[in-house]
Amino acid sequence: MEAIRRPLARSSLVALFFVVLSLGAFICTRYLDSSAALMDANSPERPMLTPEAVANNPSQNLQTAPKAIDIPLNCSMGDVSRACPANYYPSHIVVEDKAYSSTPPPSCPNYFRWIYDDLWPWRETGITRDMVMSAGRTANFRLVVIDGRAYVERYRKSFQSRDTFTLWGILQLLRRYPGKVPDLDLMFDCVDWPVIKKETFGGPNHPPPPPLFRYCGNDSTHDIVFPDWSFWGWPEINIKPWEALSKDLREGNTRIRWTDREPYAYWKGNPVVAATRMDLLKCNVSDKHDWNARVYAQDWLQEQKHGYKQSDLASQCDHRYKIYIEGSAWSVSEKYILACDSVTLLVKPIYYDFFTRSLMPLKHYWPVKDEDKCRSIKHAVEWGNNHQEEAQAIGKAASSFILDELKMDYVYDYMFHLLSEYAKLLKYKPSVPQRAVELCSESMSCSAKGFEKQFMDDSLVKGPALVDSACTMPPPYDPASLHSVIQSKDNGMKQVDTWEREYWQSHNKQM
Ligand SMILES: *[C@@H]1O[C@H](CO)[C@@H](O)[C@H](O)[C@H]1NC(C)=O
Ligand SMILES: *[C@@H]1O[C@H](CO)[C@@H](O)[C@H](O)[C@H]1NC(C)=O
Ligand SMILES: *[C@@H]1O[C@H](CO)[C@@H](O)[C@H](O)[C@H]1NC(C)=O
Numbered sequence: 001m002e003a004i005r006r007p008l009a010r011s012s013l014v015a016l017f018f019v020v021l022s023l024g025a026f027i028c029t030r031y032l033d034s035s036a037a038l039m040d041a042n043s044p045e046r047p048m049l050t051p052e053a054v055a056n057n058p059s060q061n062l063q064t065a066p067k068a069i070d071i072p073l074n075c076s077m078g079d080v081s082r083a084c085p086a087n088y089y090p091s092h093i094v095v096e097d098k099a100y101s102s103t104p105p106p107s108c109p110n111y112f113r114w115i116y117d118d119l120w121p122w123r124e125t126g127i128t129r130d131m132v133m134s135a136g137r138t139a140n141f142r143l144v145v146i147d148g149r150a151y152v153e154r155y156r157k158s159f160q161s162r163d164t165f166t167l168w169g170i171l172q173l174l175r176r177y178p179g180k181v182p183d184l185d186l187m188f189d190c191v192d193w194p195v196i197k198k199e200t201f202g203g204p205n206h207p208p209p210p211p212l213f214r215y216c217g218n219d220s221t222h223d224i225v226f227p228d229w230s231f232w233g234w235p236e237i238n239i240k241p242w243e244a245l246s247k248d249l250r251e252g253n254t255r256i257r258w259t260d261r262e263p264y265a266y267w268k269g270n271p272v273v274a275a276t277r278m279d280l281l282k283c284n285v286s287d288k289h290d291w292n293a294r295v296y297a298q299d300w301l302q303e304q305k306h307g308y309k310q311s312d313l314a315s316q317c318d319h320r321y322k323i324y325i326e327g328s329a330w331s332v333s334e335k336y337i338l339a340c341d342s343v344t345l346l347v348k349p350i351y352y353d354f355f356t357r358s359l360m361p362l363k364h365y366w367p368v369k370d371e372d373k374c375r376s377i378k379h380a381v382e383w384g385n386n387h388q389e390e391a392q393a394i395g396k397a398a399s400s401f402i403l404d405e406l407k408m409d410y411v412y413d414y415m416f417h418l419l420s421e422y423a424k425l426l427k428y429k430p431s432v433p434q435r436a437v438e439l440c441s442e443s444m445s446c447s448a449k450g451f452e453k454q455f456m457d458d459s460l461v462k463g464p465a466l467v468d469s470a471c472t473m474p475p476p477y478d479p480a481s482l483h484s485v486i487q488s489k490d491n492g493m494k495q496v497d498t499w500e501r502e503y504w505q506s507h508n509k510q511m
Contacts, residue, residue, distance in 0.1 A: 068462065068463055068466065069463040069464055069466070070462050070463045071175070071462070071463045071464070072462075073441055073442050073445060073446065073460070074442060075442060075445075075446035077442065083442070083443065084149070084438050084439070084440035084442060084443055085440070085442065104472070105469055105470060105471050105472055106471050106472070107471060107472050107474055108410065108413055108414070108417065108471035108472060108473055108474055109355075109358070109405040109406075109410060109471075110358050110474060111354065111355045111356075111357060111358035111405070111414075112413075112414060112417060112471075112473055112474060113474050113475075113476060113477055114225075114354070114357050114358075115414075115417055115418050115421055115473070116421075116476040116477075117476075118217075118224045118225060118418075119224070119418075119421055119422060119425060121201070121208055121209050121211075121222050122208055122211060122425045123425075125208045126425050126426070126427040127208075127211050127422075127425045127426050127427060128427050128428065129185070129427075129428050131208060131209075131210055131211060132185055132186065132187060132210070132211060134210040135187035135189075135196075135210030135211055135212040136155065136187050137210070138189050138191065138195055138212070139155055139187035139188055139189050139212065140154070140155060140156055140157070140158045140162075140163050140188060140189060140190045140191075141153060141154045141155060141163055141167070141187075141188050142155070142185070142186070142187050142188075142433060142436070143167070143170065143184075143185075143186050143187075143188060144183075144184070144185045144186075144430050144431070144432055144433060144436060145174070145181055145182075145183055145184050145185075145419075145430070146183050146430060146431070146432060147183070148174055148178050148179055148180075148181060149174075149438060149440070150167075150170060150171055150174060150438065150439045150440065151432045151433065151436040151437065151438050151439065152167060152436055152437060152438075152439045153433045153435050153436040153437075158190035158191075159190065159191070160234075160236045161229065161234070161235055161236065161452060162190040162228075162229045163188075163190050163229075164229075164444070164452070165229035165230075165232040165233055165234070165235075165455070166188065166190065166226075166228070166229045166232075167439060167444070168232050168441075168444055168445075168456055168459070169227065169229065169231060169232045169415070169459075170415070171439065171440060171441050171444065172232070172412070172441070172459065172460065172461040173412050173415050173416060173419075173461075175441065175460075175461040175463070175464065176412055176461045176464060176465050177412075177416055177464065177465060177470065178464050180416070180470075181416065181419055181420070182419070182420055182423035182424075183423065183429065183430050184419055184422060184423040184426065184430060185426065185428075185430035186211065186213055186419075186422065187210070187211070187212050187213065188212075188213045188214070188226070189212055189213070189214045189223075190214070190215070190229075191214070192215070192216070192328050192329035192330075193216075193328070193329050194214060194216060194217045194218055194221035194223035194329075194351075195212070195214075195221070195223065196209045196210060196212055196221050196222040196223050197220060197221055197222075198220050198221060198222060199220070201222060209222040211224060211422070212224065213225075213226045214226065215227075215228040215229075215329075215330065215353060216228075216329050216330035216351040216352060216353045217351065217352060218350050218351045218352065224418070224422070225352065225353055225354045226354065226415070226418065227353075227354055227411050227414060227415060228332055228353065230242065230332040231408065231411050231459075232455060232456075232459045233451070233452075233455030233456075233458070233459060234332070235450065235451035235452045235454075235455055237300060237303070237304075238451065239313070239332075240455060240458065241455055241458050241459035242335075242408055242411070243408045243458070243459060244458055245313065245314075245336075246339065246402070246403055246406075246407065246408075248313070248314040249313065249314050249317070249336065249339040249340070249399075249403070250339075250399075250403050251314065252313075252314030252315060252317050252340075253317055253339075253340065253341045253399060255315075255317070255318075256317070256318050258320060258341060258342070258388075258391075258392045258395060259388065259392075261317075261318055261319050261320045261342065262294070262318060262319045262320065263292075263319075263320050263381065263385050264285075264292050264293065264294045264319055264320070264321065264381060265292055265293045265294065265319065265321035265322065265323050265345050265377050265380070265381050266293075266294050266295070266296075266316070266318075266319035266321065266322050266323065266342075267280065267293070267294075267295045267296070267322065267323035267325065268295070268296040268297075268298050268316065269297075269298050269325070269327070269331075269333065270297070270298050270300065270327065271297050273327040273328045274325075274326065274327050274328055276325060276326065276347065276370060277325055277327065279373060280293075280295060280323070280325055280347070280373055281295055281297070282373075282374065283295065283373055283374035283377055291374040291375075291377055291378045292321075292377060292378050292380075292381035292382065293323070293374070293377050293378075293381075294319070295323070313336045316336075316340070317340035317341060317342060319342055320342055320343060320381075320384060320385075320391070320395075321342055321343045321344075321345050321366075321377075321380065321381055321384060322337045322340055322342045322343070322344055322345065323337075323344075323345045323347065323368070323377065324337045324338070324344050324345070324346045324347065324349075324365075325347040326347070326349050326350060326351060329350075329351045330349070330351040330352065330353045330356070334353075334356065335355075335402050335406060338359075338364065338365070338398040338399065338401065338402045339398075339399050339402040339403055340395070340398075340399060341392075341395045341396060341399045342395050343365070343366055343380070343384050343391050343394050343395045343398075344364070344365040344366065344394075344395075344398055345365070345366050345368045345376075345377055345380050345381075346359075346361075346365040346366065346367055346368060347368045347369075347370055347373060348367060348368065348369060348370040354414060354418075355405075355406055355414075358401075359398075359401070360488065360489055360492060361489060361492030361493050361495075361496065362394065362492040362495065362496065363394065363397055363492070364394065364397050364398040364401055365394065365398060366380045366383075366384070366394065366496065367492070367493050367496050368380060369500075375500070375504060376500060379499070379500045379503045379504070380496075382503070383499065383503075409471075410471065412461075412470075413470045413471045416470050417470070417473050441456075441460065444456065445457065445460070
């Protein structure tokens with residue numbers, strides 16, 4: 001790919017802001033202390049194959065990983081919708097297998113570094129109970145974790161099963177890391193749009209913002225981003241849990257080689273949710289023009305009637321280019337599109353979720369102008385068809401990022417680190433709210449039905465992760481490295497902009 005060079009310019013103010021910001025983060029955030037787990041070998045609910053048993057049994061091959069511990073759900077405890085087992089997880093587990101536990105866990109992917117930035121507003125004040133309560137204004141639920149058990153106070157039902165599967169995901173985290181998720185108290189809002197505006201909070205004369213968890217944020221908000229429900233499944237539209245779906249997508253990629261895919265840009269989705277999507281429809285091929293785009297409107301009612309045969313994501317990787325465009329806010333479809341090995345044509349987004357801030361133009365995707373979509377897309381596709389090696393490399397980098405760095409293990413680790421860092425900021429000891437009820441995997445899944453039940457079964461964490469297997473947090477960006485991240489993002493955008501302008505200038509001359 002041609003060298004990308006551009007003098008420093010417009011972005012230096014932004015960069016300076018980030019430099020100041022990250023310098024503080026560097027000073028203020030302590031690293032997670034990876035204190036060793038304690039042993040609780042006398043738990044009455046001993047799993048059949050404890051790590052101790054593995055470690056003490058010489059017939060086990062200790063060179064390999066210790067056997068996983070399986071803790072099945074017990075759905076025969078009477079009123080399962082209320083009862084949670086009294087002694088459910090071993091409260092602490094330890095693996096005495098030195099050979100295994102001395103292997104240091106891998107460093108977390110770079111996108112974990114944004115955790116420091118998301119929690120930056122509270123670095124000096126900490127988080128008080130009043131701050132948490134004030135975030136309840138729009139929250140769907142309040143979650144309290146005490147001694148590894150979850151208590152939930154619901155304020156309002158969310159759209160579809162968002163809240164259910166978000167809570168389910170958190171319960172699976174507790175199963176995965178028993179005894180390690182610290183006590184905490186948080187408010188969660190399942191609605192699309194971020195609401196904690198920077199203009200209202202922030203600056204020396206303002207109160208610190210209410211800490212509010214949700215699925216996405218943007219540059220003018222302080223909402224804390226958290227993995228969305230779709231990682232555990234979206235039963236209303238038959239999107240299965242990410243663990244299984246990502247396997248399908250990986251496999252789907254081998255079905256048609258990039259060079260054999262349709263040399264056009266493909267999009268399928270619900271256009272009516274956003275004006276920018278309606279605008280994209282204008283780029284569709286017609287008898288008057290061909291912008292190299294093939295776009296289709298998804299009709300979910302029709303899909304439902306026909307058993308979702310047309311919406312199977314793994315068989316949607318048959319075009320060389322795939323368009324990503326935001327809906328009413330960020331869209332869960334982004335990871336499915338990026339996973340395809342095709343070049344993602346990313347219409348300039350406004351929102352970010354927990355992993356998208358690490359995506360780089362020309363490395364993971366091709367940027368498309370929001371205000372000039374059709375011409376941007378036409379040029380992108382032509383560029384790719386004329387630079388097939390480079391185009392395939394972009395597609396491959398994106399799918400590797402999604403399938404490797406965003407695998408479920410890392411999604412849990414992201415939640416773990418985010419919640420741990422958040423809990424460190426709390427200035428009070430959380431207690432169970434009066435109107436909260438205890439929630440556990442049994443109380444959610446034993447009485448569930450249909451797709452909900454199936455997706456819960458499929459995404460159940462079978463037992464605790466062995467050893468201290470959470471990846472280690474990378475340090476916050478230091479000023480120089482953050483500067484270079486922002487700079488190279490900016491350079492990528494500018495480069496495409498230049499190519500595009502040149503293309504259309506020469507194109508118009510020819511006509
Ligand atoms: C499930 O819970 C019931 C009631 O507490 C108990 O009698 C039963 O032994 C449990 N089953 C298993 C497999 O642990
Ligand atoms: C961020 O999101 C809010 C809520 O959707 C919106 O009002 C605001 O304009 C967005 N900010 C930017 C910079 O786009
Ligand atoms: C886009 O064009 C294709 C081919 O003509 C057509 O099948 C499809 O329905 C069009 N999409 C929309 C949203 O009209």
